[in-house]
Amino acid sequence: MSSSGVDYAKSPSPPQYATGSDAEKNEFGTPPARVASVSVGALDQTHRKLKSRHIQLIGIGGTIGTALYVQIGKGLLQGGPASLFLAFSLWCSVILAVTLCMAEMVTYLPISSPFIRFAGRWVDEAFGFAAGWNFFVFEAALVPFEITACNVVIHFWSEAVPTAAIIAIVIILYALINVLAVKWYGESEFWAALGKVFLIVGLIVFTFIVMLGGNPKHDRFGFRYWKDPGAFNVFYHTGSLGRFMGFFQCLIQASFTISGPDYVSMAAGEAENPRSVMPRAFNAVFYRLTTFFMLGSLCVGILVPYDDPTMAEAFAQDKPGAAASPYVVAMGRLGIPVLPHLVNAMVLTAAFSAGNSYVYCASRSLFGLALEGKAPRFLTVCLRNGVPIYSVAVVLLISLVSFLQVSQGSATVLAWFVSLVTASQLINYSVMCLTYLCFFRALRAQGIDRSSLPYRGFLQPYAAWYGLVATFVMAWMGGYTVFLPGNWKVPSFLFSYMMLFICPVLYMGWKIIHRTKIVKPEEADLVKDLAGIEEYTKNFVVAPAKSRFERILDLLFG
Template sequence: MATPVELGQKFEHEEGRTNSSLSLKQTDHTHRRLKNRHIQLIGIGGVVGTALFVQIGAALAKGGPASLFVAFTLWCFVILAITECTAEMVTWIPISSPFLRFADHFVDEAFGFAAGINFFFFQAVQVPFEVTAVNLLIQFWTEKIPVWAIILIVLTLYLIINVFAVSSYGETEYWLALGKAILAVGLIAFTFVTMLGGNPKHDRYGFRNWDPSSVSGAPFAEYTKDGSLGRFLGFLACLISASYTIAGPEYVSMTAGEAMSPRKTMPRAFSSVFWRLTFFFSIGALCVGIVVPYNDPNLIGAINSPAQNAGASPYVLAMERLGIPVLPHIVNALILTAVFSAGNSYVFIASRTLFGLALEGKAPKQLTYCTKHGVPIYCVFLVLGISCLSFLELGNASEVVLSWFINLVTASQLLNFAVICFTYLRFRDALKAQGISRDSLPYKARWQPYATWIALFLTLLMAFVDGYPVFVNWNVTTFLFSYTMIGVTPVLFLCWKLYHKTKWRSLKEIDFFSAERQVIDEYERSFAISKN
């Protein structure tokens, strides 16, 4: 009897031949080797990093503890809506780079091109940023290690992990993401114990930082303006931070083409990703507002420092304030693994995004080449080539340049969420037009289509709201960094549409990847037989 891995390889190659017979532009020769436990934690691996453990302190300083907690909790419900609609599509059609190819097949070829370029650019630029963060975290201990050596070691490790095989990536990311989960749970436990007096100073500080009558207490802090307007702007700053920090469903979906038994694995992964991320981000935001005052001088100084290493983490600041000697070093080590894991996830997702574009003929066909282990190696090489931007850190203005790249793509994630929502609405309308009951799908999204419409509106709104300070104090550079991708993405859509004369997909003529689904159905049946 063939093993599940052998079956995954066999049917993936058959899928490639079937695709070719349907005149699809390229073939998919990736292998289904990611297990359920891998996928369960990959969604965490891509989004839990410096943003949750370090950079969240900047949002706290602007809005205060209550604004931070409310904003992060509210945005988790937006992510829930996006998770639901993504799950319904991907569990039925678990192919490589799914939601990007859905945008092509369910909306318009030009729409898929614009969405793919936007998402690829967003993921690829994140890699050098995370590599730079690794160096800053190491500087928490020592500055004697050459920067170029750290960058070279990190990029080499990414190359080894992502090139050998899909299973090596899944196994590595599983353990790294597990470390993130342990760190997050440990910091929540640290908050609970110390706030009740379990610290060297025996200080039962509780919710002191939430108490308006205390010196440091202001649950809703004022930001840039006084009074109610200032408190609203503080909350808005926290909501903007949450909208760019909390993600997950898109990372899980990108594993669909390489998941073992996807019809069983993917629904479980989507169901768990929301609750896990809500726990980490919502409870994490609550804890950050407990352990350190929003106006703490050390927090403000660390935020304004050009090198924000682990010393800028609210948790590390709290540990130092409470006189806890060793724990900051342990936390820094775990944050280091979290940042490394985030960069590793970005390499994987960016390479698979580029692979999906190549499969649809929107990138050079050479990028569809896979090794015998099912790795789109040229895509990985290209992403790692872009990651060499991290060597800019060797220059004096490196942090400025890298921050430019990050600021340039801040709107890309929200645009990507909007793409998923709009694609799902078209998917849902096409099912209705063709008389296909949603009850027949492996997973039926809840609260539809209302939840998706709300998520679509809020993601587009936040994409435009992010740069609102520029209209208060006009700055051309800030305006360009805040709104470039919002302008570039429609231009990409129009250029592809006009050049290729593409047409808006007819709801009654949309093909739900029927050939691919047949191959996946047969693979699922054979997989079940092999397990028995």
């Protein structure tokens, strides 16, 4: 008996840290000392090689993109600093509710594309089909969005580089990174996302220093702009209604900008020791992101007034890169010459890293759909290193849509993708909350005590109801401005509401063709794939860190 409690009575040597699939280990007689993958479906060949630090930074990296550094300024223009801060704080509470739902379900059953497959098992097969394709569209659309953002950021320095060349280079880099073993994808995303963390922390510290007078003008401005021009701006209307609409615009901005639980959960099928790693990852990602988003929304309202002409002009004229960033605008106001270029470089890293995360999540969601028979079977094919190669290829083909900006212009294309992904993201969160409510009912109906689960979220099922109502309402209200007098545009309407109409069609189509039924709580399958997860957890032995540096990283992100 080893010190870990795993019996290796017939093994004459210390346990080997196997890295192949379960089938390979059985074939060669390798003791399952460290199971690197677990069969979670008939065709799941992915490998469990993502550590806690990888998953945490994948969650952070997928969430922090250009929206936190640049597009957040549009919310400031429309609602003012107080509205922006209140809206971001409120939406963080919604994300907490969704996180509690996902953490409990995914820790119980950490399989590939978990919430997509849970929706089919515990709600309705047709519901899982619609939810899965919605999530795939959401993630796949974000890839060309970030590629477009990369092009815009690079043109901050020079217009000489052709747009088509930038797009092609970014797509090729995504392809190279995502065909490597997931361990190397996780490693690359870890360091890229860590750069984002350093950037937002640096900008928060920068705000604190300059507001207290640490700037070339020695101007101790503090919260001056909350008084003049004021804490709240009006949008479209005047008076109280205008201020409320300004706040609502900020809430829409927050619903697009803030996420997290979906990116963490998509890594569950390739997470090392997920029963231990996933709860910590969910908690760490939520609390860190909440800190970044709340402080970030507060900082931009401190640095720049909502009526700043430079920022308004930058958004109106689609100025490239970080030119519209409130941070860069503030640096210009204070006479700081070098930092804008540094911020733009880090924003480029943020955009590239976010797009890389979206390629990963989109390909894994498509892979999960194929495993459940809801997408073509060939998409389940994996390379020997566990990468679902055809799923990755499909996502990269979709990313070619980003070439539209060559003729349409970056601002137009960015606006289309923002509208599309905002609606899809909110539908996705509604799906997660509804699936959890069905999971909660199934546990109760089948006599399973929630205290026996590996992780139990608090305030349930009330948190799930709160998340469901909030995300469902926002999904329908997110594009309301298109109905205001003088604002009607067909592309804006389609991209804002297309998925809200397509999802019911997908649901009814699958339901009619396959004659599926809503799953009764007492009949929900809560044990499929559970035995493999339990066996993996029982036999898992933590591999010792290879170096002091790895031990430090494990300590920081363990």
